[in-house]
Amino acid sequence: MAEIGVGARAEPGSGLLGRVSAETRIQVATFLGIWAAWEALARSGLFYRDIVPSSLKVMAETWALLLDKEFYHHLGVTTYEVLAGFAIGSLAGIGLGILFGARRFLGRVMDGYILAIAPAPKVVFLPILMVMFGIGTGSKVAMAALSAFFPVVLSTVAGMHLINPTYIKVGRTFNASAWQMVTKVYLPSLVLPVVTGLRLGLGVAIIGTLIAEIKLSKAGLGFLANYFYERFWIPKMYAVILIIFVLSIAANALMTWLHDRMTRRGMPRVEVAGAA
Amino acid sequence: MKSGTKVLLTGLGSLAVLIALAEFSVAAGWVNKFILAPPTEIWEATIEIFAGEKPLMAAWATLSTTFSAILLAIATGLPAGWALWRYQTFGRAYEGWLGALFASPKLLLYPLFLVLLGRNLGTLLVMGWLTATVPIILKTREGLMTVSPVLLNVGKSFNLTPRQILWKIMLPSAIPVIFTGIRLSMIYTLIAIVALEFLLNFDGLGGLVGEMYDRYNIPGMYAAIAFVIILSLVYFRILQRIQTWLRSV
Numbered sequence: 001m002a003e004i005g006v007g008a009r010a011e012p013g014s015g016l017l018g019r020v021s022a023e024t025r026i027q028v029a030t031f032l033g034i035w036a037a038w039e040a041l042a043r044s045g046l047f048y049r050d051i052v053p054s055s056l057k058v059m060a061e062t063w064a065l066l067l068d069k070e071f072y073h074h075l076g077v078t079t080y081e082v083l084a085g086f087a088i089g090s091l092a093g094i095g096l097g098i099l100f101g102a103r104r105f106l107g108r109v110m111d112g113y114i115l116a117i118a119p120a121p122k123v124v125f126l127p128i129l130m131v132m133f134g135i136g137t138g139s140k141v142a143m144a145a146l147s148a149f150f151p152v153v154l155s156t157v158a159g160m161h162l163i164n165p166t167y168i169k170v171g172r173t174f175n176a177s178a179w180q181m182v183t184k185v186y187l188p189s190l191v192l193p194v195v196t197g198l199r200l201g202l203g204v205a206i207i208g209t210l211i212a213e214i215k216l217s218k219a220g221l222g223f224l225a226n227y228f229y230e231r232f233w234i235p236k237m238y239a240v241i242l243i244i245f246v247l248s249i250a251a252n253a254l255m256t257w258l259h260d261r262m263t264r265r266g267m268p269r270v271e272v273a274g275a276a
Numbered sequence: 277m278k279s280g281t282k283v284l285l286t287g288l289g290s291l292a293v294l295i296a297l298a299e300f301s302v303a304a305g306w307v308n309k310f311i312l313a314p315p316t317e318i319w320e321a322t323i324e325i326f327a328g329e330k331p332l333m334a335a336w337a338t339l340s341t342t343f344s345a346i347l348l349a350i351a352t353g354l355p356a357g358w359a360l361w362r363y364q365t366f367g368r369a370y371e372g373w374l375g376a377l378f379a380s381p382k383l384l385l386y387p388l389f390l391v392l393l394g395r396n397l398g399t400l401l402v403m404g405w406l407t408a409t410v411p412i413i414l415k416t417r418e419g420l421m422t423v424s425p426v427l428l429n430v431g432k433s434f435n436l437t438p439r440q441i442l443w444k445i446m447l448p449s450a451i452p453v454i455f456t457g458i459r460l461s462m463i464y465t466l467i468a469i470v471a472l473e474f475l476l477n478f479d480g481l482g483g484l485v486g487e488m489y490d491r492y493n494i495p496g497m498y499a500a501i502a503f504v505i506i507l508s509l510v511y512f513r514i515l516q517r518i519q520t521w522l523r524s525v
Binding site: 022023024026027030047051052105108109112113116117119120121122123124125126127128130131132203206207210211214215222225229234237238241244245248249252 | 279282283284286287290310311365366368369370373376379380381383384385387388390391392463466467470471474475481482485486488489494497498500501504505508509512
């Protein structure tokens with residue numbers, strides 16, 4: 001009878017809220033509380049015009065932005081920069097990670113360099129990249145690639161160390177070529193560590209690209225946010241930031257979903273230290 | 277020769293070869309010196325910049341902002357993490373949100389605080405605090421949740437009050453996990469502060485690099501970048517040492 005909710009509603013003593021879990025109620029209440037506080041601030045007149053704009057205004061600007069053809073040009077530029085850089089950085093990370101993992105001596109030598117640079121704030125390399133690749137999309141792609149490279153190479157190397165040595169011996173016994181070792185032995189065992197690295201890598205590639213765009217650029221979502229900021233069109237700026245947040249949280253959710261699917265298939269987990 | 281020494285020597289040797297290669301390729305005209313400054317010029321720039329107290333002031337500015345933000349985050353994040361552990365329903369309700377916030381590009385919220393607080397240290401501190409506090413809350417809760425039941429039973433058998441159990445048993449045994457949170461927040465906060473200094477031309481390490489670029493002082497820019505990397509390396513090594521030490525105690 002009461003399989004899917006319909007019948008449950010008739011149960012005595014359970015009002016409309018009775019079927020909602022306590023956690024959901026807390027979440028809804030918190031959301032409404034923050035929203036109400038924001039609206040109260042927006043209407044209080046405590047702040048200079050539009051510094052805290054009404055959420056309705058921000059939503060209206062977001063909608064207007066989504067209908068604007070120009071916006072999609074900027075979205076396209078940022079998407080291209082993030083994806084191109086992410087692809088370059090992660091391919092380099094996977095390739096070098098396998099190499100450093102397979103050649104232990106080389107790996108230990110390179111470890112020093114990688115661990116020295118991996119946790120450093122990558123943004124300081126941006127001036128070099130702008131000098132090398134100009135202030136157009138080139139330096140943004142390079143920034144995304146550099147950002148994505150480190151988490152990917154670190155987790156690939158960590159994954160290489162976790163491969164069951166028997167598999168490697170079997171491969172060697174069969175006289176597998178280097179390419180066969182990579183495609184038949186290493187890569188299949190590396191899926192989960194690589195996905196872990198890719199998840200972190202995509203996140204930092206997005207931030208790196210946007211920071212580079214905000215610093216100096218001619219197009220992209222970071223450029224757009226900065227453009228609105230400089231003209232003090234604050235609701236429009238909030239709209240861009242809102243869209244950036246939604247997109248990057250969606251990208252992260254997608255990678256997390258991919259990662260969880262792999263974990264459920266029983267692949268080994270790795271922890272990546274200092275992958276920031 | 278021990279293998280560790282061999283690794284170190286090979287590493288240093290290849291670094292020397294790289295530096296020599298960089299010097300030679302600029303001298304030979306293969307690479308434009310306005311793209312890759314020759315290492316000798318970077319060295320001269322280093323001496324010149326370090327003759328003044330600018331780099332040290334910059335390092336001090338960055339580190340003091342970072343530490344202040346982290347202290348604020350510890351002061352707020354520890355009680356918040358405790359509350360989310362104590363009131364489990366709230367903990368479960370906010371866990372996912374905090375996780376999403378941790379992974380989101382929080383740094384891009386800086387214009388919000390820039391318009392609210394102005395272009396000053398306040399914006400940097402709030403952004404640093406926002407970056408630092410999330411991992412501390414999450415790890416404090418996790419640390420308290422994973423305290424071994426055996427330890428708690430020992431406490432109960434000694435008739436300790438809940439307050440004594442919290443201070444004498446739970447917090448000490450949760451410290452390694454909590455410190456993982458503090459270490460994460462120290463990494464991310466330093467990165468965020470340097471990035472903001474760079475973006476906003478603010479005094480500090482990020483601002484130092486940005487200033488060299490703005491003046492198109494290419495050797496100085498490389499020198500400043502090398503300084504930031506060496507400093508952050510030392511910073512992370514110290515954090516790692518503390519973590520290892522805490523685990524062994």
